[in-house]
Amino acid sequence: MSGGYVEEHAREVARAAERIRGHVRRTPSLTTDLDPSLRLKAECFQVTGSFKPRGAFNAVLSLIERGERPKGVIAVSSGNHAQAVALAAGSVGIPALILIPEDANPAKVAATRALGAEVIQDGITFANREQRLREVMAERGFTLVHPFNDWDVIHGQGTAVRELLEDEPDLEVVVAPVGGGGLLAGSAISARDHRESIQVIGVEPVAADDAYRSWKAGSIETLPASPATLADGVRTTAIGERNFEVMFAHRLVDQIVTVTEDEIAEALRVAWSRLHLALEPTGTLPLAAFLAGKLPVGRTGLVLSGGNANLQTVATLLR
C-alpha cells in the first residue's frame, strides 16, 4: 500500500472534476425501496447515457491544456466510449474519427454520427480493429483516446465515485463494473482516498472473468476471444496495464466478484421494475452482485454505469 500513490492520483481526479465541470452532469445518488443500505450512482443519466464522457472529456481537454494541438482524436468502440469521444471532441471543435466494427448496433453508429464524429466501419471487425486503428492513426495523424488504459481516462472516470462519496461520505463498500478497468481503477482511487478502510469491489460476468483471473494470478490474464455476455460493455479480453497497476499491483481493489447471465437478467428486471432505472445489462452488474448476495454487508454504493440498452433484448428479458 502506498498512501502517496493514492493521494497523487486522487489529486488528478480532483483536477479532472474541475476540468470536466460544465461538460458532464453531476448525476444523482439515489436511495431506493430495495434496501436502506444502498446508494445508487445513476450514471445512466450522464450525458450520452453512460459514465464514459467523464474520461473522454478529461482526456480531450487535457490534450489541449498540455498544448498538444491534436489534429483530431481517434477511438475504437462499438459502444458508449464512441459517443463520449465524439461529444468531447465536438465540444472543443476538433474532429473525431471512430472505428466501429461492421456488426455493431446501427443505433449506436447513428448516435455517434449524430454527435458529429466520422465513423469508419468498412472492413472493421472485432479481430482486426486494433491493426486498422494503427493504420488509420498513421494516415491521419490523429491522437488516440484509449477507452481505459490511459491515465486521463482513469482520472476522469474516478469523478463519479468522488461525487458519490461527497453525497454519501459514510459508505463502507463501493462497487463498480469492470471491463477494461477504467471505471473501477478510477473508482478505487477516489474511494481509497476518501477512506483507506473502504472496500472496493469490481463485478464482471462469469463469461468475461479476465479481471477475476488477473486478480487471482497477480498478472494480466487475457481471454482467448471476446466473450458472449448480456453485459456487452465489458467484452474486452483483458484489463489495461495502468488499470492493473491501480487495481491489483497497488491493491486498491479488494475483490472481483463474478455474476452469471441469469443474475444479470434478474438484476435488469429488478432495475427496470423496482428501481425504475432503465439500465443496460452492463450497468446492472453491481446490482446483480448485490441481489445474488455476493457483496459484503454494509453501507454500499453501486455505480450503475449506463443505460444504453438494446430494447429488443430488454423486451425479451422483461417477459
Added chain:
Amino acid sequence: MSGGYVEEHAREVARAAERIRGHVRRTPSLTTDLDPSLRLKAECFQVTGSFKPRGAFNAVLSLIERGERPKGVIAVSSGNHAQAVALAAGSVGIPALILIPEDANPAKVAATRALGAEVIQDGITFANREQRLREVMAERGFTLVHPFNDWDVIHGQGTAVRELLEDEPDLEVVVAPVGGGGLLAGSAISARDHRESIQVIGVEPVAADDAYRSWKAGSIETLPASPATLADGVRTTAIGERNFEVMFAHRLVDQIVTVTEDEIAEALRVAWSRLHLALEPTGTLPLAAFLAGKLPVGRTGLVLSGGNANLQTVATLLR
C-alpha cells in the same frame, strides 16, 4: 385571480413539506440529452415508485396532528394510492384497509399487503367500490384518505413542484398529469406561488378527457365510464370539487392538453430508451405532450409521476 388564495394554500404546501420530510424522498430534478430546456421531476424514484406518498403522508400525519386519533384509515385504489396509504399508515402505527377491485393487477395487491395493509377484494368492482367503501367505513369506523379530493392530499402533492422550483427557479412552464386532479392542483398552487406568470398545464389521454371538458365547460364533467387507456393512473371519471376549485374556478391551471394512445406509447419508448427512466404510462403524459409539440416553448418542468409499470405491457410497447 386571488393572490390571497394562492398564498394561503402555498403556506399549507410549505407545512406539508415540513410534515412529510423524513418520510418521503426529495426526488432529483434531472436534465437530459433530449432538450436543454427540459427539467424532469422524476417521481418514479419516490418511495413506493410514485408521487402518491406525498399526499398520503400529509393526510395521515395531519389527522394525528389534529388529534383525531383515527382507529385506522381506509382507501379505495387499485394502484399507487393504495401503496402510499398503506405505507403512511404503517409508518405511524395505525391500521390501513384498502379496497381493491377484484380484477386488479395481483402484483399491486401483493405490494399493498407487503406494506402491512389489510386488502379487501371479495366482490369489489370498479362500479360498486364507492358503495362498498361507505359500508366498510361504517362497519369499521375508519377514516377515509381520498386519493385527490382532499386538501391535505392536494397540499402534499404540491410538494413535488415546490421542490422542482427550488432546484430550478427559472422554469416558465410546469406540466403534470391530471386524473382526479390532486397532483395538478397541488402543482398549480406551488407554481403560481413561485411566480404568477408561470404557465401550468395538465395532460390527460384523449380517451379520458374529463378534465379537458371540465376546463372548457367551466363545471365538472363526468365520463360515462372509466376509460380504456394505457395511462391507467388517470382512469377516474371526474376530477374532484376541490381540484376543480383550484384548477379552474381560481384559474391556477392555464390549459389542459390531451394526448393519444400512440403519443403515450411513443413517450414511454423515449423515456425508457433515451431518458433511461422506467416510467409507467401515466408518468409519461407530460413527456408525450412535449414530444407531440403540444406544449408552449420555454424552460419547462415535466412532473413524471411514477414508475409502477406493468412489465408485460411495456415489453410489448418496446418491441
